[in-house]
Amino acid sequence: MKKITQLLFLTAIAFSGFSQETTYIDFGVNDQETAGNWNNVSIENAASTAGLTTVLINSEGTSTGVTFTINDQFNTVNTAGTQTPDAALPFPDTSTRDSFFGSTTLFQGLTEPSGGFILTDLDPTKFYSFIVFASRNNVSDNRETLYTVTGSTTSAQALNTSNNVADTADILNIQPNASGEITFVAEPGPNNDNGSGFYYLGAIEMITSDTALSINNFNFNFNNSLSVSPNPVKDVCNIKFNLQKKASLNVSVYDINGRLVSTLMNEEASAGDVNLSWDISAENDLAAGLYILKIKANDQVSTSKLLVK
Known part of the structure; x- marks a missing residue:
């Protein structure tokens, strides 16, 4: 499951x-x-x-x-x-x-x-x-x-x-x-x-x-369409996924202790493809290691691991 x-x-x-x-x-x-x-x-x-x-x-x-x-x-x-x-x-x-x-x-x-x-x-x-x-x-x-x-x-x-x-x-x-x-x-x-x-x-x-x-409410299925590339990432990471219906959308990156690193999007979004970029160089000497990409649409959440070189 x-x-x-x-x-x-x-x-x-x-x-x-x-x-x-x-x-x-x-x-x-x-x-x-x-x-x-x-x-x-x-x-x-x-x-x-x-x-x-x-x-x-x-x-x-x-x-x-x-x-x-x-x-x-x-x-x-x-x-x-x-x-x-x-x-x-x-x-x-x-x-x-x-x-x-x-x-x-x-x-x-x-x-x-x-x-x-x-x-x-x-x-x-x-x-x-x-x-x-x-x-x-x-x-x-x-x-x-x-x-x-x-x-x-x-x-x-x-x-x-x-x-x-x-x-x-x-x-x-x-x-x-x-x-x-x-x-x-x-x-x-x-x-x-x-x-x-x-x-x-x-x-x-x-x-x-x-x-x-x-x-039954979990119907966004981000992970079926989620693309994160490159991963591991050194400079810029491109994030793409399909939102099946209009939602209040938040896309953020957290460290493994649950601390917020960066918010990439936080707004009402229409159904369709979502394309975002995460610029590592803008994060003030971000340490190499494991991070969590969190996508939240309304009350539903999906995550993916990101490895920073």
Whole structure:
């Protein structure tokens, strides 16, 4: 379900009002943490995950006031995830190459048929959506993991983590229970045929919104027509895409920590082709590295990675 992730990535960077807030969580080993405004839920290799807790920050580095606690421990950490995730995902390789895992049979002294966490101090009036990624490289079996999220309602989505580089499980619009809590459980999915029932949890993009997100509303499909050239870019980058209907359009570039670098367009736009240029030389000694191109039409968002030489 990669398409939904493309459209929701970085929607916490709002231009007015609250509307949405994005929070990133990386599960794994403590020497492979993700830099920037990420919540690293990490342990030493082979250590216990039991009782890990933190107050989450959002993608801008501000405290959300939400407490995260592992309430169902995993076995420990897996460090054999993909180091080359799909460029359209909001997850850098530091978050995809490791994960927490569990098993339904005894493994390294533990049997953990499920693993999970609880979020507390949530706002019962808001909606919480979870974009989940996990990967286990170089395997030939099916290590499908089922993720179940429960608040005032329950929703579940399965993801085959075997050799995964691009797919996500997308669980949308969960509201907390009356106590302001949501629980998240990972366990083997119905198609998991691994002999030990291995399952994984690697990274989460959590989107908090005032109103429910709708899959059916995502109809701009920028990535189907988006052209970014050259990429990597040294001087000028040309950006082209097709807008299928009139919209309030904002096209901006952010660094990997979510800080605004440049706004290329911010106005009402008619349907049709959009052609823009980003002049690197005008950015006052912009450092080489990875940047995010964000295209926002009304409340819908698509992103693409830009590499500056």
